[in-house]
Each structure stands twice: as structure tokens, then as C-alpha cells.
Amino acid sequence: MKRIKITPAWYFSDEAGNQLDPQLFVLLEGVHLHGKLTEAAKMAGISYRHAWNLLGKWQEFFGIGLVELQRGRGARLAPLGEKLLWAEQRVIARLGPQLESLGSELNLEIQQTLEGVRPVLRMHASHGYAVELLPQYLDGLHLDLQYCSPREALVALNRGACDLAGFHLPQGPVGQRLVADYRPLLKPRSHRVLRFITRRQGLMIAAGNPCAIQGLKDLTLGETRFINRQLASGTRALLDGLLQAEGLSSRRIRGYEIEEYTHSAVAAYVAAGMADAGFGVEAAARRFGLDFLPLADEDYLLLCHHRSLSEPRLLRFREMIAGQAFQEAVLKLPGYSLDRCGEVEDTEALVTV
Template identity: 65%
Template sequence: MPMNKTTQKISVIPSWCFRDEAGNQLDLHLLRLLEAVYRRGKLTLAAGDVGISYRHAWNLLRQGGEFFGVPLVELQRGRGARLSLLGEKLLWAEQRAIARLGPQLESLGSELNLAIQQQQQGALSVLRLHASHGFAVELLPKHLHEIPLDLQYCSPQESLAALNRGSCDLAGFHLPRGKVGERVRIAYQGLLKPRQHRVIGFIARTQGLMVAPGNPLGITGVESLVDNSVRFVNRQLSSGTRSLLDCLLKEAAVSSKKIRGFEIEEFTHSAVAAYVAAGMADTGFGVEAAAQKFGLDFIPLAIEDYLLACHHRSLKEPRFRAFLEILQGEPFQEAVERLPGYSPSQCGNIIEVASLL
């Protein structure tokens, strides 16, 4: 039975709760208001963005100041409004938490939506995708209307291992272009098997260094990271982005031991960007879309293909044919092109493993 196109999708969204020892609790609109003040610089405009009156906004800020014991926003006659030090800390703490929790919550939402569909419609032909978190992968649930998707986020090596043991139908992995990609290919040779697997083209994305607006430290590439005045924030060791960075460092003969903050790890591109935007680091490595999302400048360093592996026998199944049609269609590819630093690359085309390795 095809899935009802009117079935609503459930999203799991984190929210903060501030409560003191007496049980007093802050209005959740306060964090939305702080974000709007940071972006707009005027309380009147910020209140309008949040959908509340100026008086309500003023009361929220007053209550927040009383709750924490220090003001959250500095209001200056004729000069607008700006966040205080604590106000900025609260805003960026929330942004970092959302960026960190995003993949896990999306995976949980995928499980809940799948359970709801199965309860409503019985047995469904589910497409199980294991892949690292990324902006293009996030688009898939919005476009696979008639294909129930079980999306689980994990590293490229974990995804390919899951494919080999039959725990998923599709596995996402990254392959940088140029000489740097040669080192990454070695890691996939035992996991991608020419006789058993096929690769589906997906997207290409640009990776590089995210820096504060205007690039105040004059960072130009990975060579700049050894400057002791530059604070760096890294991705976790198992991620494809970390593998790419390690290859770029090796190619440039840069020792990671000389990079200040190399041991500090975040688990998503957005979490790295939020860390830099909060002023806790001067630069981090990731995709351009994350940099733009948090108002950072971007220094492009590499282009990589994000690919999907499957068993060759799976390509004969109706769910796979439908999946390929969606990837090849204009709606999905146009959505990818709207992402900064992303483009469709052989999207939906079948590629022989031997041609990659």
C-alpha cells in the first residue's frame, strides 16, 4: 500500500528550561528574543520577529535580568540594543546544543515517523540509509514522500560496515577530489567490493575553514593553523570531514601537534560553526553552508563527492528505482543547488566501484 501523501511528519525539536531553586521558570520566548536582538540590533524589530509586543519583549528582558541577576541586553538610546556578555553566552550555548543534538534528534524523528507509518499502514518497504550528517542528506526525508526512510547518522566507515553486514540498504561516504582523495580511497578498499556493490552519485560539496567575519587573523589555509594565536575547533576522529582535514594537513606537511585546540571536537558542521561564531575558536573545518548559516566567512580548500553505496542486486527493486528517480528529478536537485557550496554531482547515476577505487 503506498504511503498516504497527507501523512504528517513528526520533528523532534530541543527546548531549554531555566528554573531556579524556588521553582521560578523563564518564558521560552526569551531565547528567541535574544537571537532576534543579536540579529536585528533593535528591540522593536526583534519583538516583531518573535511575534510579541514591544512591551512584552521589554518585560521578558526585565524578568530574565532579575532571574539571572545581571542584564541580558544592553539598551542604549539612539544606538539600539545589543546582547550583554551573559546574553551572548546563553544564545550561543543554545545554538551549540541544537547543532550537537541535531543528528540524534533527526534519527529519533525518523524512527518515530517510521513507527507511525507502519502502525497506520502495516508492513512497508522501508529504505534504510546510514550516512554521516549533512545538509543535503537532511533534504531526503522532505523529498521521499512515497518511500518510508529509516535514516541513521553515523560515520562513513560505520555506514559501509553496516551495508556489508546487511544492517542498511544505502551507505553514505565521502571521496575528496584530486590528490588528497587518493589517501581516502585506501580506507574504503576493504569495505567497497566491486562485485557486490554499486555506487549512486549524490552531491558535491566544498569544505574549508570557517572564520569570523572579515577574517581578522588573516587565515589563508591549513598552514595558518600552526600560528599559536589561532584557536582551532576540530571534528571527531571518525568523521569523513576529519579524514579530509588529516589528509590536507599531511599534504601540507603540517603537524597537528602544533595546532592549538586540535583536541577539541564537535560532531556536526553546524556545531563547529556555532563554536566559532560564539568566539570560542577562531576557525574550524567544515562545509560552506554551515559557515553561512552562522554568519561566518569561508575559505574553500577542497571539493569532495558525497556518494551512496548499495548492493548491486538492490537496484532492481521498485523502492530503489523510485529513489533514483527522485535524485534525478529537478525538485531535489534544485533544493541541493540552493545550499551554499553544494551541487548535484552525477545525482542518481550508477557508478562502478572499480572506477572509484
């Protein structure tokens, strides 16, 4: 299947028109991951000589080294190399979900022109790594996936703008309080819940935990720098609920007012050394080489209309998420587990979350 993939791109340029080669970012990431220029060159799909010349060219461009090579000790990123790599990671992490949503819209329009009208499943959902996997496994069915906040997804379902709404509820008392907030948007007679996955949330902490963070209380002490999620996100609601449960004031957290818009963006912010800790899913922490302190498990759920459950597109969707291929992919995500994936429940079951 031909698909549009939109990726963010940025570059430095000078008066002579020289522009930063995107391949440099892959090379820098390889050095960061492997600590060897030979392995970084393999990762970038170029020869060692080409890698050496590429580094030389851009080190000359900036007038400062990007990689430090030490005889018998491999390679490591110099301070500017680290800044360039984490800038690239932050751009991708922050803009990725919005570009995926736009790509979904464009792919739908183009594919329907190329192939004629085919079944379309419209899904509005809070962003997550398991949700990202869905388009890869829905053969024969177009998924129009739009990322938004949990409340926006539920509102979209109620106004008929989507067929599935993805949202997440923490297990335990915090989840019960959030259900009360969502209750006006849940219609027990017409809505049904599709079980999906469970994921682990907690503190994403700079590698090695230099600030010795052991819990949320430590964020309110001293000079620990924090990076938050945006106000409308379900993850922010979970954090606020946990702070309330421990009797902690958000006003005492340095950086609480600074926001990012995805789990990956929070993790990239911490990995870049701009904060000591953030809050999000374990999968994001592991992807960026951070320490992780688990604080809550939450159920990621999908809401649909009862009448749509018998439609072929929903039947195909349920078959896919209950299938071995998709479930094996989910289980490879750190902190993710399966929870009766694809089973149907009444909305009343949410009060026990």
C-alpha cells in the same frame, strides 16, 4: 503526514521554580540577526510590548542585562545574551543529528502502526545538509535515516543493516588515499555507486578574520585556537590529509584534540568565540555568520547493492534526487552543487575521485 520531531531543550531554574522561557532564545536570535527589538519581536511572533516584558523578566532573573538598547542605533546582545544564544545554538548543533536518527526510528514504528506496512528505505550516512533534506521530498516512501561515520555506514551496508550507505570522498590526491582505506569495504561485483552532490570544505573563521588566517599553516603559528571534528568523521580524515599534504604537524595546532560531532557544532563553537577557526562545510560557516576559506571540494556518494537498483524503493529514491524540487533545494545551500545526481557508477570509478 504525522511525524515526531525531537528537539533538545534546556533551561535555568531557581529555588522558586522559575524556568527560562524557550521563547527568549528566539528573541535573542532576532536581536542578533536584525539589530532591532521590533524585528526580533516579529521573528518570535510576539508583540513589541511582550518582547520588552520578556526581556525585563529574565534580566531581573539573572540580575544583568541581556540586550543593550541604544536610541537611534537599535539593539544588540549584551555579553550574557550572546552566551545564552550560543549555548542554545551549540546544544541544537551537537544533539540535532542524534535526535533526528532517533526520531526516524520512532516515526517508522508509529507510521507503520497507523498506516500499515509501507516501503521503507534504510539509509546510514555521514551527516550533511543535503542529506537532511531527503525526508522532506520522499513522498510515499519511509526513509529510516541513521547518522553515523562513513566507515560505519559502509559496514552497515555489508552486513545488511541498510539499503544505502552515504560517505564522502575529497577530489584529488587526498580522496585517492581515502579510497584505499575504504577499499576493503567496497565490493565491485555487488556494489554500485549513486552519484549525489559535491560540497565545499575549508576553514570556518571568526567573522572579520581577526587572526588573519590565510591557510592551514597559520593554525600552527601563534595562539590561534582551533576546534576539530571527531576522529571517525570523514571531515577529520580530509583535514588530516590536507595537513599531511602540506607537511604540517597537527601537534602544533592549539585545540586540535578538542572535538565536536557535526559541521554545525563546529561553526557554533567558533561563533560563540570559543575558537578562532574550525574545519567544515561552507554551508555551516554561512549559517553562523562566519568567514570561510575554501580548501577542498568533495563528492558525497551513496553506495548500494546492485540487486537493489531495480527495486521500486530505490527507483523512487533515484527519481526524487534527480527531480527539480530536491535539486533546487540543494542549490540553495552555500558551497553545494549537483554532480550527476542519481546516476549509477561502478565502484571502480572511485579510483579517479
